[in-house]
Amino acid sequence: MSEDLCGVNVVHSDRVIRASTALVSNEIARRLAETFKVLGDPTRIKIISALYEGELCVCDISAVVSLSQSAVSHQLGALRRERLVRRRRDGQKIFYSLDDEHIKRLLSECLDHVAEEESLVESGTAAG
């Protein structure tokens, strides 16, 4: 069956069948994308990296990343919605921390990827 699914000639080889099996569902794709999207902002990356060594209150985070309390609070809300950070109250302050180990691994995996790019750019053929 070489039907048109999308306005382009469809090849429908074994490859396509296999790929369709590996393809994640719309729902999973949406969830993965939401998680990655929340990581896709320099400010939030800085917040997360600031939390690497332990919890911080919002006011401290503001200072560390040099951003207004409001901006930080909005971003923390976004991170929390994706369960990347959790919070606990201590009196007037609210302390934020990384929610689980996946976040650290995501960051370090991504760092490795970026570092590889780096070495490609600089030396041409490192990191085989």
Next chain:
Amino acid sequence: MSEDLCGVNVVHSDRVIRASTALVSNEIARRLAETFKVLGDPTRIKIISALYEGELCVCDISAVVSLSQSAVSHQLGALRRERLVRRRRDGQKIFYSLDDEHIKRLLSECLDHVAEEESLVESGTAAG
């Protein structure tokens, strides 16, 4: 020194010092965010997952993810700019594949994270 850096009272405890050390540079934050951002879209996630089992030409990808050739090409361009996929020409066709193992690990790490959310939502206290 309890100075104002951001309009909020700065605490400047040990925590802040430590956090500032862990804090990634603007440059690194920007690069990490760019990589995550390109992963932060359902269409691109689907493309990547489709490439899990091996290379595909653009036309096949279009079919698998049910999107126009143009849209797919734009997205492949974005993925390529962040070195998440590479391409090779074979006659008229151009075959795309995942660039390195980091991408797979990023996806699977994120899947684990999402799955954890899932179990929280559904059973309440699983996956300790």
Next chain:
DNA sequence: CTAGTATATGAATATATGTTCATATATTCA
């Protein structure tokens, strides 16, 4: 209760993003 501190949030605005459409480029075949 009131004043003060810490955090959250809605509205507004400027900017970024994803898809479509039209078209350009590159390759193959006759």
Next chain:
DNA sequence: TGAATATATGAACATATATTCATATACTAG
């Protein structure tokens, strides 16, 4: 060479996003 196929890309448009500002909420101290 010219027609056909595969892919890439610029412009445009609708939508999403990050920050700011003003203000609301939650807690503490008195």
